[in-house]
Amino acid sequence: MNLKLKALTKSLWVFHAACSPCNNCDIEILDVLTPRYDVERFGIVLVGSIRHADVLLVTGVPNYKTKERLKKIYSQAPQPCLVVAVGGCACGRVMFKDSYNSPCAVDEIVPVSAYIPGCPPKPEAIIAGVVKLIKKVRG
Amino acid sequence: MRLLFNYLIFPGFLFSACIGLMAGWIDRKVTARIQWRVGPPWYQNFVDIIKLLGKETIVPETAKLTFLFAPFLGLLSLVLATTILGKAFILPSESFLGDLIVILYLLIIPAIAIIVGAFSSRNPLASIGASREMKLVLAYELPFILSIIVVLIKCQGAIQIGSILNHQINFGPNLASVSGMVAFIVAILCMQAKLGLVPFDASEAEQEIMAGALIEYSGLPLAIFRLSKAVLLYTTPLLLITLFWAKDLSPFSLVGKYITLLVIIILIKNTNPRLRIDQAVKFFWGPVTFLALAAVVLAVFGL
Numbered sequence: 001m002n003l004k005l006k007a008l009t010k011s012l013w014v015f016h017a018a019c020s021p022c023n024n025c026d027i028e029i030l031d032v033l034t035p036r037y038d039v040e041r042f043g044i045v046l047v048g049s050i051r052h053a054d055v056l057l058v059t060g061v062p063n064y065k066t067k068e069r070l071k072k073i074y075s076q077a078p079q080p081c082l083v084v085a086v087g088g089c090a091c092g093r094v095m096f097k098d099s100y101n102s103p104c105a106v107d108e109i110v111p112v113s114a115y116i117p118g119c120p121p122k123p124e125a126i127i128a129g130v131v132k133l134i135k136k137v138r139g
Numbered sequence: 140m141r142l143l144f145n146y147l148i149f150p151g152f153l154f155s156a157c158i159g160l161m162a163g164w165i166d167r168k169v170t171a172r173i174q175w176r177v178g179p180p181w182y183q184n185f186v187d188i189i190k191l192l193g194k195e196t197i198v199p200e201t202a203k204l205t206f207l208f209a210p211f212l213g214l215l216s217l218v219l220a221t222t223i224l225g226k227a228f229i230l231p232s233e234s235f236l237g238d239l240i241v242i243l244y245l246l247i248i249p250a251i252a253i254i255v256g257a258f259s260s261r262n263p264l265a266s267i268g269a270s271r272e273m274k275l276v277l278a279y280e281l282p283f284i285l286s287i288i289v290v291l292i293k294c295q296g297a298i299q300i301g302s303i304l305n306h307q308i309n310f311g312p313n314l315a316s317v318s319g320m321v322a323f324i325v326a327i328l329c330m331q332a333k334l335g336l337v338p339f340d341a342s343e344a345e346q347e348i349m350a351g352a353l354i355e356y357s358g359l360p361l362a363i364f365r366l367s368k369a370v371l372l373y374t375t376p377l378l379l380i381t382l383f384w385a386k387d388l389s390p391f392s393l394v395g396k397y398i399t400l401l402v403i404i405i406l407i408k409n410t411n412p413r414l415r416i417d418q419a420v421k422f423f424w425g426p427v428t429f430l431a432l433a434a435v436v437l438a439v440f441g442l
Binding site: 008010040051052076 | 196350358
């Protein structure tokens, strides 16, 4: 395993893209950053710009508008950029599968590296998902 | 050869970057403890830099040259200032006349580099960040230079770091007088703005204009900007110690003074909300400049 990937897994900077979610997953993501779970211990911080990000965190079911924007955001990210789908909606669209304004799932727009299911996923589940992501990157 | 060694390794780049990154870790750790968190491990900032070096660099279509040149300009001139300061500390007799003025000029260049880089990226948010940075530089330079004039008056007009150090070693630190104390407080506030830390971080307001001036930077140039932030976190407190608080120059007391200043900065950072840019300019041109002028008058009367 090379130094580049090792450094990447030790300092994941996260950009949070909310693709029309109901905001429950977003609240749980904020919980992960608060004192109780504190993922800055592992070097994970939220950044404001996609150009600084290593991880693109997607919540919600993309609709016709956010679909284009998600594609654009992913193409603006510097490689290597990992995508994590948080919540049942982002993983598989659950009950919005046949909805008139839901053209496709997140993984049909961008390549998803890790799925974290749950409605919303607990902070523990999100941390477990990140651990799986890191293990996958390290190979 | 010796100059290159000085510039690249000992008082210069490598040493100051390592100290600055460690200081950045102290900042993150103390912030985390204040917020009742655990905080990152000590090597976190080094890992961040290595990771950024391995990432793809995206360059906007316009003004490629200035976009890529700006971070290097900032880091190179900052390291030059650090080297001059460090050399003056090790061998006070070898410093040249007017090196204080050179250092003051070189310390403005990182801010100019951020402004140039942000404007050449052609991002609207970066432009907002750059214009705020510009106003902030205009705001804090006046009281900062006034507070340094206090030091010059106290040291009988010696514009040379070596003789300022000698004067303080012989006659006690500048901090020990009323005017010195006031000027020191002014200088700490200006240092906070120079470092772009929280009450005065409107140019990089993360929640408001995303990453502000640095929004389009990724990979290597972003790593260079973060390195120059780290070096600045080493240089400016050291400059303040040199000017105001240099009675005892043993390494142990230097480290103690440096960490004291660092903790003051971090506490200011963690207990204040962000100021709007107009509030920051009013703050620096109003009460802070008044304090600095009062300090100058007091110093002229020998207090």
